[in-house]
Amino acid sequence: MKNSKNLRDLTCEELEALFKQRGLQTYRGRQVFKWLAQPGIYSFDQMTDLPKALRQELGEEFSIFLPEIVKEEVSSDGTRKLVLRLEDKELIESVIIPEADHFTLCVSSQVGCAMGCTFCLTARMGLRRNLKPHEITAQVLRAREVLIREGLSEEKKLRNIVFMGMGEPLANYDNVLTSLHILLDQRGFNFSRRRVTVSTVGLIPQMEKLGRDITVKLAISLHAADEEKRSQLMPINKRYPLKELIPACRRYLLPKGWRITFEYLMLKGVNDSPKDAHKLAKLLKGIPAKINLIPFNEHPALPFKCSSESAILRFQEILLSHGYVGTIRKSKGRDISAACGQLATRLAA
Template sequence: MAKTPLLGRTLDELKEIVFGLGMPKFTAGQIASWMYGKKVSSIDEMTNLSLKNRELLKASYEIGCSAPVHEMRSADGTVKYLFSVSEGNFVETVYIPEDERATLCVSSQVGCKMNCKFCMTGKQGFAQDLTAAQILNQIYSVPERDTLTNIVFMGMGEPFDNLDEVLRALDVLTSDYGYGWSPKRITVSSVGLRKGLRRFLDLSDCHLAISLHSPFPAQRKELMPAEKAYPIAEIVEELRRYDFSKQRRLSFEYIMFKGVNDSMVYAKELVKLLRGLDCRINLIRFHAIPGADLEGSEPETMLAFRDYLTGHGIFSTIRASRGEDIFAACGMLSTAKRQNIDSE
């Protein structure tokens, strides 16, 4: 019989578990401390629980952590980890060290329903949502876990399409009983699913990043089919209802494709679209993937684009390209692993 993971459980959920097992209420806090504070790998390590209570827990529960099944290390220090989440299904987690920052990019789904033209994960199709335990295990089980300064939900999947589990994971990460992280250390990226967007903004103080990639609806729909259901103009109007000046940062992700969305026409339209909104734009050079007739923009084009946006009131940065020698694009490593399994 498979046991139920304790990892990913909120304090209230842990209280329900210990109550159901006839344990004292304070035991829930002890379990949370062992997992999220001391990061134990087994219930046996919870030595301030009585032997009887440990045995009760072990009968039905386990920590639920598991090590990566594969890793690839880049010359620039970036590490891409592969986690097995179910039979034949894998997710990627990327550790990105840069100066005094150490960022971990985590996944929320196996595959993705959004099918963006430039994304290898979307080409996999959708396989399953990750549980909060599987999301947190990506943080719990990387060797660099104690050096992390930031978490970004920008890996495989659309976080707002699995929002219940993402919110549960965020609660563990930001609560005193859990990791105790400031929400300002966490960014969640989305194409802008409307219902999920509202819930996230109402229930979480973490930073938000919206995938934009073109200010023109017809072209954005070609790059991102989600534009049809979630138009960027409507997303921007929705965002204007919220205050981003204090609690959180709002950013827009803009992958630059050579000759597609990198001329000044696009920069000018972005200024019009986002005028008056307290936000920033992260410009990203495209990492080529199989089957996509797209190329990354030239560095000088990106610099001119950035300078125009910043000069017109929208602070913009160019994200450094990392890990290009280790299947840099999201979804590449997990796709290769699945193909290897299928061919065996």
């Protein structure tokens, strides 16, 4: 039923409470929650362990709508980009990334983005709206359906979730937090906390709240080691500058042995000099950190070029000399505009 409450927006505890309010046993809520974490479930009629009368009642009052895949592109490297149409006809993109022994899914948290980062195509869309929890978890279900259809799920599992698609996750805090609780729940999706990463440009209040509210991996989109450069690249730095962001990272509640990942785009002649590398190492001193060096994905609409391979390797060597793990991220899906910073929905009529 259009505009009815979508039960996919609810955690297991919320579903249990809903059924209790209706005078039913709470285990019915757990049954529904388990069904909703399975790919290929589009109707209450498929929930065969529920009484037929209850299935009919739920179908009349509630929705379990899933956004549909309206376009799918496959890169030469095996990366798959999915374009999903939401109930209000807005479009979002998510990316299935093949790894050695598993798949990683890059999910979107907003339609567009309001952060205005100058190196990102999504920023050019502006912010259209926040995604609801069911629109976030639906990306996982649709990805699993694709892998099952292609016979790929038999070879390796969809194991990692990264909130690095369209939008700033922490600007949609409540809905993202709900989706995290749903994805991590052992009674449903059952993702490991070590396999779920939330990326942020550095919204400090929400970042600190995340550390208190739930345990997942944290990634910071850094991209520069001094205030002036970062403000030019990322307007958010004027609101939450490095002098406040870095101390917040030091305070962030991390389980023992975990590290914060710092994302660093390699932009030719902008932030890739040896001096920049030494600055970055000094900036992050004392923080349990992993640094991802990301070769920039060039696009005619963006005013930057990618650093040379030699510059990236030199940058990495300097970080290693300071004792940091500096990983050069291999760009995947570039030929289908599915790589870092390239997600900007467009669909031919």
